[in-house]
Structure formats: C-alpha cells, structure tokens
Amino acid sequence: MTTKTGDEARTGPRRRGPYAKTAAVRTAILDAALDVFGESGYRSGSLREVADRVGMSEAGVLHHFPNKNALLADVLDRRDLRSYAIVPKEGSDGEATLRGLVRLADYNATVPGIVKLFAVLSTEATSSDHPAHAYFVTRYETTRSYLRAAFSSLMAQGRVREGVTPERAAIATIAMMDGLQVQWLLEPGLLDMGAQLRRFLESFVDIDLGDPARGGA
Structure with missing residues (x-):
C-alpha cells in the first residue's frame, strides 16, 4: 500500500490542477464564442475569431470542442443554465x-x-x-x-x-x-x-x- 506525502495529504491529488485549467480554458472559449456568434452570427462567426480572442490556435479550440456545431451547442447550454438559475x-x-x-x-x-x-x-x-x-x-x-x-x-x-x-x-x-x-x-x-x-x-x-x-x- 502506498502512502501520501505531507503535501499530497494537504492538497489532494496533484492531477486536479490540469483539470481545473482545462475547465477554465473551456469557459474562456465559450465566453469568446458567445461574443463572436452574438456579433457576427453563427454562420459568419469563425473558429479562428474565437481562437484569436482567447489567444490560442484554432487547433487548440478544436482540442476542447470537436467542431463548430459542438461549440455552439455548449454555448446555448451555457446561456440556458444562467436562465435556469x-x-x-x-x-x-x-x-x-x-x-x-x-x-x-x-x-x-x-x-x-x-x-x-x-x-x-x-x-x-x-x-x-x-x-x-x-x-x-x-x-x-x-x-x-x-x-x-x-x-x-x-x-x-x-x-x-x-x-x-x-x-x-x-x-x-x-x-x-x-x-x-x-x-x-x-x-x-x-x-x-x-x-x-x-x-x-x-x-x-x-x-x-x-x-x-x-x-x-
């Protein structure tokens, strides 16, 4: 059986850091997409514009969302969650x-x-x-x-x-x-x-x- 070090016991598994970072990046992408789609519409708003607003590449956006349709679906869900609250x-x-x-x-x-x-x-x-x-x-x-x-x-x-x-x-x-x-x-x-x-x-x-x-x- 392995035991936790003092640092691990106090802070929990270190792997949580990357997950928190990923969630923050996804949130930033969704907020940027909300702005881009709101300004230009879905058809005219591009993934490149979304990527530029969060300072990353288009491939980086696609790492978190498989395609533009999936990004739109999550943007709409994010909007609805705010209303439900x-x-x-x-x-x-x-x-x-x-x-x-x-x-x-x-x-x-x-x-x-x-x-x-x-x-x-x-x-x-x-x-x-x-x-x-x-x-x-x-x-x-x-x-x-x-x-x-x-x-x-x-x-x-x-x-x-x-x-x-x-x-x-x-x-x-x-x-x-x-x-x-x-x-x-x-x-x-x-x-x-x-x-x-x-x-x-x-x-x-x-x-x-x-x-x-x-x-x-």
Missing part, C-alpha cells in the same frame, strides 16, 4: 414563475452579449439547415408548455383576468420578451425590459409583480 424550472408555481421572468428580463439588461446572441441565432435558426434549428424549435415548444402550466395554475386560483387563456398568455409572453429584447438592442436606453414585462404580465393576472428592490418600476 433565475426562473423556477417548473411552472407549477405561477406567481414564482412570473416573478422569475421579470428578474430574468432585468438580468438580461446586464448581459447584452447574451441577448444579442439569442436574437441573432433565433433568426438565423429559422432556416431548417441551421445547426441550432432543432434547439430553437424545442426551446419554444418547451417554453410555451412551461408558461401554459404557470398561467393554468394561476387560473385555478382565480388570479387570471377575464378573457385570458393560458395558451394565449403563454404565446403573448414569449412574443413580448423577444420583442422587448430586439428593441432594447437597437436602442438600449429606450426602455426598461423588466418594468415593461412586469406591466404586460399584470395585464393578464391579478398580481402585483412590483419588486421593492427596484422601486416597483
């Missing part, structure tokens, strides 16, 4: 879901690169041969279902305004969020996405979604 994963608690959406709109205003990436890619992906086409089709289907569940739970509580259906509210909410993002990208000082979304949602439900931390804007 803000909005409840289940739509069964309608009020919590709507409050989460307003917080997400506020958060998006602090990350213009991510917002631009989504706007550019979602438009490009309307082409059926785009590598993110299936992702966006699934994403919109899932989001509609998620929001229908949220509004349905509020309807069961008698908190949805007369004439509003969960299906209509779900579709309109997605359209509102996407539309606000495009207008905000074109003229960032024009509107407060969180405040506009809150007012819109309050036209569907009998809930005050104001956040005292942001002055009920």
